[in-house]
Amino acid sequence: MVKISFQPVTKEREEDKFSVPQPHEQLVPVLQPKKPFPSGLCCLATGLAVFTSGLVLASILIYRHYFVPQVPEDSLFHCRIFYDDSVFAPLRGRQELEENVGIFLDDNYEQISVPVPHFGGSDPADIIHDFQRGLTAYYDIALDKCYVTELNTTLVMPPRSLWELLVNVKRGTYLPQTYIVQEEMVVTGRVRNMRQLGPFIHRLCYAKETYRLMRRRNQRHRIERRQAKKCHRIRHFENTFVVETVICERF
Template identity: 80%
Template sequence: MVKITFQPVSAQKPEKDNDEDKITIPQVHQQGYPPVRPRKPFPTGLCCLTFGLVIFVSGLVLASVYIYRSYFTPQVPEDSLFHCRVIYEDSVYAPLRGRQELEENVGIYLDDNYEQISVPVPHFGGSDPADIIHDFQRGLTAYHDIALDKCYITELNTTLVMPPRNLWELLINVKRGTYLPQTYIIQEEMVVTGRVRNMRQLGPFIHRLCFSKETYRLRRRNQRQRIERRETKKCHSIRHFENTFVVETVICNRF
């Protein structure tokens, strides 16, 4: 007879010592390496703002340069700038003085259709230094009396003032050696009629000349009327040359 017996089965298997088989992975911070930080997003908004500011500043600089060249430093070719000296006979207004000389600088702007004349302090006296603009496009003349630091505006008298092209041809011939003979002087009388408030209506060239100065309108006095003695103290004259003769502009102020 065969006897069969059963061994009791344990609920838990004996644990084996597997410490020798374990592989330990060292941590990064334990080896002295800095921890890896997450990347920040690229500042797209700041880049766009900077680019926009660069474009804005560039446009502002270009606009400033354009305004400066247009209103402050007009570029003129060298053959459009003249230094003139004219000998004339003042037999009507100063017969004892005889021959006199007038000196001025002339700039002719053919493209913009205007002339600018600078009359320095005269050697003989009796006339004020002045800057003058004849704007043929707007039909206006502006006198800046430097001694008084005031501007006077009147309608352009095309009978006395040569157009820019004609005056340019005249001065080119004089510059080449075709000198003008001794000429004469005529007088025009002006009277102040009122103050000019809106300067921009005068155009950019006259506006630049008379900016921040007291500006008045002039009216030509009737040739039959003469300057009264009580008005002579309020009158001043500007002698200039923009034709084949010299013009003395007498400005009288009633205010």
């Protein structure tokens, strides 16, 4: 009889196996793979910064060009004119008119600012004479209304001539005549399309009630005093004499 026997086989568990590092062995750290640098994000941020800077610069240039016109100092004048009012105040003696004038030779227009006068009977106003479009705009500050009419080149000097006149007045080599000329205007209707007036008048009259004016052809009959309450006067200097523009509603 044959006897068969089996030797017991013992398996070592993997968790029971460990090795003790020898003194001469060095521990090598496990290096994690580096994430790639987001170069696309960097380019996008740089592009946005350049675009924003360009947008800010363009906004500043547009604002300075369209809203804050830069005028050379030799084209800005402060005028004080003395004249005789023989129409409404013949006994008051000489009257004084004060205004600021800006002459834009390159754009061919003039801008006049008349503050509140020392005497009564005239409204403060801002005036633009656009020789390129042949238009004049009066912004009556007291009424907060704009009035537009055809440019009267008989009364208004062109920019170059007015500039030369004011330079001579400033130097004291010429004194303007001291009489007054009156022009009578009547309101004919409301202006709806402001862009047709050009950029300079559009800027002056933007968001304001704007009306068209027609010049009275027959200037022989003066406006009666009983009608004065329906009319407004703006006195300004833009020639060798003072001009009084009388703006009246339809009677």
